[in-house]
Amino acid sequence: MSGRERRLVRVEGVVQGVGFRPFVYALANRLGVTGQVRNDSSGVLLDVEADPDTLARFIAAVRAQAPPLAVVEKVESTVADPVGWPAFAIVASQTQAQRNTLVSADSATCADCLAELDDPADRRYQYPFVNCTNCGPRFTIVKDVPYDRPFTTMAKFPICARCETEYHDPADRRFHAQPVCCPDCGPRLDLLDSAGQPLAGPSLPTAAEMLRAGAVLAIKGIGGYHLAVLATDEPAVATLRSRKHREDKPFAVMVATVDDAREWCSLDAAARKLLSGWRRPIVLCDRREGTALAKSVAPGNRQLGLMLAYTPLHHLLLRAVGGPIVLTSGNTSDEPIAYEDADALARLGTIADAFLTHDRPIHIRTDDSVARSVGGRPMMIRRSRGYVPEPLTLRPETPQPLLACGAEQKNTFCLAKGRHAFVSHHIGDLENYQTLRSYTEGIAHFGRLFDIEPAVVAHDLHPEYLSTKYAMELENVELVGVQHHHAHIASCLADNGESGPVIGVAFDGTGFGTDGTIWGGEFLLADLVGFTRVGRLAPVAMPGGAAAIKQPWRMAAAYLDAAGIDDFSVLSQRHEGDWSTVVTMARRGINAPLTSSAGRLLDAVAAIVGVREAINYEGQAAVELEQLADRTEKGHYRLAVLDGETLEVQGVDLVRAVADDVRAGVPGPVIAARVHNGLVDLVVRVCGQLRDRTGVDVVALSGGVFQNLLLVEGVVAGLGGAGFRVLTHSRVPPNDGGISFGQAAVAAARLSGRP
Structure with a gap:
């Protein structure tokens, strides 16, 4: 053992369930390193021997060349007395009292597994649960750590001899892949009617035939059940909307490839990367005009939520259907996604005509993630499958x-x-x-x-x-x-990765303020420890409280009254029976809490313009106002800002200008654009005033309103042009x-x- 050195190497991060031990095994054999590697409750532990130079190269490669799904956060090594390891081996995992291991997110099917899926000579040909070390279910099947098969929902499937050979073969792609399985030993697909009884015929082809015929299917995925229909079948999509009680909120659409996605939407490089990466979120993209997509998929919306197939089952189903499918969460409005089989049958039996399901249990329900590209950078709208629990x-x-x-x-x-x-x-x-x-x-x-x-x-x-x-x-x-x-x-x-201080612009719908009122149009001087409110939208009453959120015309009535506009016949006549009562509530503060919310101001404007007087999902009025806006319009409305210890923005100025233009017959798209441009101008002006007061030249934008592309892109450009450094969200959503x-x-x- 002369000249050899032994090191105990602790690796922490996302290093279990991502092929890390097989990678280390292959690396050690390539460099001539002996010893062993094991999972434990803190990550991966290596006990290795070689000459010092070789060990240094080995440890550097452990960090630099890790598998694609791995995230190596820390590599620490200590010297130990050599013991003369004769070879390198993967040994049994250890469970410790203190657990610090990280769990990998679920990953889309890799290219190698897709090739097997398409190969008639392969024993996993068209097997809808093909997976390997580099892909497949992870978080949603893990019950405990360390990440080994007995601690996953795959424990119920005894591994067959051929899969076990692959599992123990260091040269195989499934070496120590915990969900390894095949048609002989793994999960099986079933097609059931709405009462849970088996349907005749081969499950997947029959399910595809049903979709082509206009049926609604419940499909068990990685993190729960989805509801699916053919995306080009208007009656089928309308039926799904009716049964699911989802009147207007857009549905997501699944396609097989990026080329398929281009048929329905225009994609920039960032959107293509999001769509095709292993995380596979739903990506909000600009729709193409004149496609065959059913109008009810995303009514009144210029964008479409697209995702690529991310399980073998999805790939097989899309090929059999021959077109895009709507794939939306398996629930009724306001309920969590169904993930347990019996619960899915009970809750979705009145929605779905059939269930394409399987017998691999889901341990934790996980909805699809939603993202969009903003300025070439991803913005999460919903962070879930593919990202959690990293x-x-x-x-x-x-x-x-x-x-x-x-x-x-x-x-x-x-x-x-x-x-x-x-x-x-x-x-x-x-x-x-x-x-x-x-x-x-x-x-x-x-x-x-x-x-x-x-x-x-x-x-x-x-x-x-x-x-x-x-x-x-x-x-x-x-x-x-x-x-x-x-x-x-x-x-x-x-x-x-910053701590402040910043000028924080927090625009959203509702948030409880320190003064007991409802905030939502805030300018804060903030760091991680605390904040000072240095600007706000002037408060206006919310007549009816929560009712004003669901009925934007109430906010319009309150704002119009605050703006000194006694009669706005377009709205007041339609709500003649309630208008005066609502205005009186606002004036007297009867069940009418004060709010400085930017979301409620946008709601009021949307109702005045005639976009939306009552909503069916959160933020609908503001979303549709954004969709209406004419992107070529450069004009803007100007909101006054009253000076004081706390700057106060006069939202009534926006309402007066909008009401005047509506009465003058200015087209709605022009008004909607001027509203957005006016808010962009406002944010840039207020931040400029606050920089003069505080010397702070960094701005952080957050809150659900900054999901609005027109606003966030306009504000980022305007602040950048004014010499500010601007922080926006990327890894977590700006919303709640x-x-x-x-x-x-x-x-x-x-x-x-x-x-």
């Missing part, structure tokens, strides 16, 4: 394990310890028992996987949020309240789906700043 980095680290409970709508939670923040999959709106159950079960599951028992719990200030009530009911924890819009800005800061990450970042910063 951790985000907290700077500063949290000195105590913590839970951030998130918001009420688009809820996610976040568990964190040290530098790792584990933002959950999309939970949804905490409005019913099913969603709340998904929330509490998800927190428990993440706590087990990542060995986090929170000592600190961060929550929103709104006392009626179910997430806040959940926090308040926990025992033996320290509670940290975080104001909603501060959490938005902190989320943007943490998303960009990013709130939990912001809460965690604030709590960590406050905790780490203590003496």
Whole structure:
């Protein structure tokens, strides 16, 4: 053993379930390194021997040449006494009391597996569950760590002799691939009627035939059930809308390839990369005119949510159907996605004509992720399948394990310890028992996987949020309240690895303010620890409270009255029976809380323009106002900003200008464009005033309103032209789906700043 050195190498990160041990095995044999590698509860542990130069090259390659799905965060090595390892081996995993391992996200089918799927000579030819070390289900089948087959839902499928040979062959692509299976030993496909009884005929071809004939199918995917129809079949899409009780909200469409996607949408390079990457989110893209897509897929919307097939089953089904399919979450409105077979049959039996299902259990439900390209950079709209549970980095680290409970709508939670923040999959709106159950079960599951028992719990200030009530009911924890819009800005800061200070522009629909009113049009001087409100939209009453969110005409009535416009016949005559009552409520503050919300201002404008007087999904009025806007219009409305300790933006100026143009017969698309251009001008002007006061020249944009492409692109360009550095979201959504990450970042910063 003269001249040989032994090192114990600890590798942390996403290094289980991604082919890391087979990679290390091959690397060691190529370089002549002996020893062993194992999974444990903290990641991967290597015990290796070679001459010092070879070991140095080996350890450098472990980090630099890791498999594509791996994320190597830390490599630490210590010298030990040589023992004379004769060869290199993969050995059994170890479970430790303290668990720090990370779990890989689910991955789209790789090119090698697709080639097998298409090869008539291969034993996995057209097998809808083909997978390997580089692809397939991960997070959604993991019950516990370390990531080994007994701790996954594949444990119920005893491995056959041929698969076991592949599993133990270092030269095979399935070497230590935990979900390895084949038609002899793996999951099986079934086609059932709406009552759960088997249907005659081969499952997949029969399902494809049903889709072509106009049927609605429930399809079991990686993270839950989807509902599917042929995307070019207008009656079928309309039927799905009716049965699902989803009146207007756009459906996502799945296609087989990027070339297929180009038939329906125009794609920039960033969108193509998002679509074809292994994460496979739904990507919002500009629609092409004159296609055969059913009008009911995305009514009144210039964009389409596209995704590429990401499981072998999807690939096979799309080929058999021969066209695009609508693929939307398997639920009715406001419920979480169904993922358990019996529950799916019970909840979807009145929607679907048949169920294309299988017997591999899903352990944790996970919706599809949604993203878009903004300025050539991805922006998450919903972060879920393909991204979760990969951790985000907290700077500063949290000195105590913590839970951030998130918001009420688009809820996610976040568990964190040290530098790792584990933002959950999309939970949804905490409005019913099913969603709340998904929330509490998800927190428990993440706590087990990542060995986090929170000592600190961060929550929103709104006392009626179910997430806040959940926090308040926990025992033996320290509670940290975080104001909603501060959490938005902190989320943007943490998303960009910064700590502030910044001028934070937080525009959204609803958030509980420190003064007890509803905020949502805020300019904050903020860092991770705290904030000062330095600007706002002037408050206006919300007549009827929550009713004003669902009925934008109420916000129009309140704003028109505040603007001194007594009669706006276009609206007031249509709501003649309620108009005066609503105006009186607003004037007297009867069930009419004050709001500074930019979302509610956009709602009012949308109703005045005639876009939308009542909504069927959150933010619909503002979304349709954006879709209406004439992109060539350069004019804008100017909103006055009153000086003072807190700058106050006069939203009534926007309403007066819009009302005047509507009365003058100016086309709606022109008015909608001037509204957006006016808000862009406003943000740039206010940030300029605040820079003069504070010297801060960095701006962070957050809140659901900044999902609006016209606004975010206009504001980024305008601020950039004015000499600002602008931070936007990329890894977590600007909407309430990013709130939990912001809460965690604030709590960590406050905790780490203590003496």
